[in-house]
Amino acid sequence: MKKPLSLYIHLPFCNSKCNYCSFVSEVRDEKCKQRYVKALVREIQIQGAKYNKHFEIRTVFIGGGTPSSLPLGGIREIMSAVYKNFSVKADSEITIELNPNSASAEKIHEYVLAGVNRFSIGLQCTNGKVLSKMGRTHTSADFDKTIETIREYGISNINADVMLGFPGQTLADVKATLEHLIALKLPHISSYMLSVEEGTKLETMIDKGVLYLPTEKQVVNMYNTTVSVLEKNGYERYELSNFARPGFASKHNNVYWNRTDYLGVGVSSHSYVAGVRFANTSKIDDYIKIVETQDKPPVSHAKKITVSEKREEAIMLSLRTMNGLSVDEFQKEFGENILSTKNDALKKLIKLGLVIIDKNNNIKVTDKGYLVLNRIILELA
Ligand SMILES: C[S@@+](CC[C@H](N)C(=O)[O-])C[C@H]1O[C@@H](n2cnc3c(N)ncnc32)[C@H](O)[C@@H]1O
Ligand code: SF4
Incomplete structure (x- = not known):
């Protein structure tokens, strides 16, 4: 019998870079995106030939960056490669990450046809002033429109990412954001406390005194309020930052915490298969070049864990x-x-x-x- 495997697919592109974000994601042109998709498809073929004999995919997570910043057809091409090269169990959870203003109805339709049955959208906060300080280019209304479109395609399994502790964000903002999501009846909410990452615009703005972080006490208060508001409204905190209505906990997330095997493809992705951890290079151009010229996954380090x-x-x-x-x-x-x-x-x-x-x-x-x-x-x- 084949063993369960989860697949993570990294798309390292965004339409603009948020001030706080240090994820491997860049603003790149269409030509680069095309070459990347081609390299990714090749990596999927190579890894399929290696793992498909012993493993069956149970969850897929298409993350980023912003996968929806790929032009139309990109996700379909990637998912066809997955289906051709791996056995994917019929009821697998297949998630894609979206930005509220980067997914047209046409793209969402494409994703659903490609088997996506769970959407994860970064809202962060409903207050437009906070969103613009974050460097986000969407509004709360864009988020609502995206939810409406996803639901029109019959998908109810939707997550929203919310951030806590951003400069200028108040407890009232956090409450308003949560109440908005509760009113929309979203079944899953991820709530992340801001981490100020090295080399980000946010770090410079804080260093220069342009923005001020809230106190630890204020952040703790935001987190505790999040827990109590969500629990009162039927969400269960199944992990530090993740809340779900019954039956909607993310199967893919659980794989990481339960230490089940997962394979990552794409730049900077990490894998843990059969007791070995390995990671791909974190530079987009190196990733493309290595796959194109050496026809192998660009693994930068691998280690059997003790x-x-x-x-x-x-x-x-x-x-x-x-x-x-x-x-x-x-x-x-x-x-x-x-x-x-x-x-x-x-x-x-x-x-x-x-x-x-x-x-x-x-x-x-x-x-x-x-x-x-x-x-x-x-x-x-
Ligand atoms: C890859 S992004 C989500 C998809 C999409 N690119 C977006 O931003 O809407 C994953 C999530 O990580 C969180 N995140 C990113 N950088 C963070 C940071 N420095 N501190 C806390 N949360 C962060 C945000 O909530 C973001 O929605
Ligand atoms: S938070 Fe999301 S949209 Fe913003 S830069 Fe990071 S990956 Fe891109």
Whole structure:
């Protein structure tokens, strides 16, 4: 029987670059996009020949960058290569990321015909002033229109990305954004706390005193408000930053946290297959050139992960999730009873109200604990 595999496809293009973003994504011309799609299709063929015999795809995530910034026909070409070179299970979750103003009805129709059944759209905030400080080029109304179009094609599985803690964004902005999404009945919301990335325009603006970050207390308040507003409205926080109505948790996201095999294709993509981690080069031009001239995936480094790395990852990833760390499964996989090896640390964390051990013997982070998750991970790793 074939093993389950998740596929991540990276499209590194955007129509403009947001001030805070350090993702591998650039504004490029149509010629570059065409060459990239061609190289990507070739990589899919090569990886299909290697993995299709033993693996069956269960989830696909077409991410970026902004996949919808590809011209019409690009996603169809990429997905045909996936279907030709891999077995894709019939009920696979297939997600695409969109920007609110880069996906025409024609493009959305193309994606649905190519098998896409889940859409993820970056809204960030409904306040236009905050959006323009972010360097975003869309309005809240563009977002609403995109949702309407997606629903016209019969798709209800939709996520919106929301950002917390951007300079100038208030708690009232966060509440208004969430209320807007709740009124739209979106079944999934990802809520990310702003991280100021090196080399971004945002970093320079903060350094020069053009923009001011909110205080930590304000950001914590925004996160806690997000949790309580969403939980009151029937969303479950199934991971630190992810909230879903019943039945709408992302299967692809869960693969990362459960450490199931995933293969990444495209520039800067990461993979974890059969205990080996590998990553493609993160430069668009190098990616295209290597595939074109050497006819091989442009892997920049690969490493078999050790048992101790696996153990640390198991702790780090499971504690982010609502299900927490299963003491019994951990013992089965690593031959270690974490309740005894980390007895003192656990006692301290429980006393501080940061973790609990539930009746099924799972170590779970509490609401208070989520705010200091890195500290908890360090104590238990
Ligand atoms: C690849 S982008 C999403 C798709 C699309 N390009 C867009 O922006 O609408 C993924 C998400 O990451 C989040 N993100 C990007 N940079 C971030 C940062 N520096 N801090 C926090 N969240 C960030 C944003 O919420 C963004 O929607
Ligand atoms: S946040 Fe999205 S649209 Fe903005 S630059 Fe990053 S990937 Fe592109």
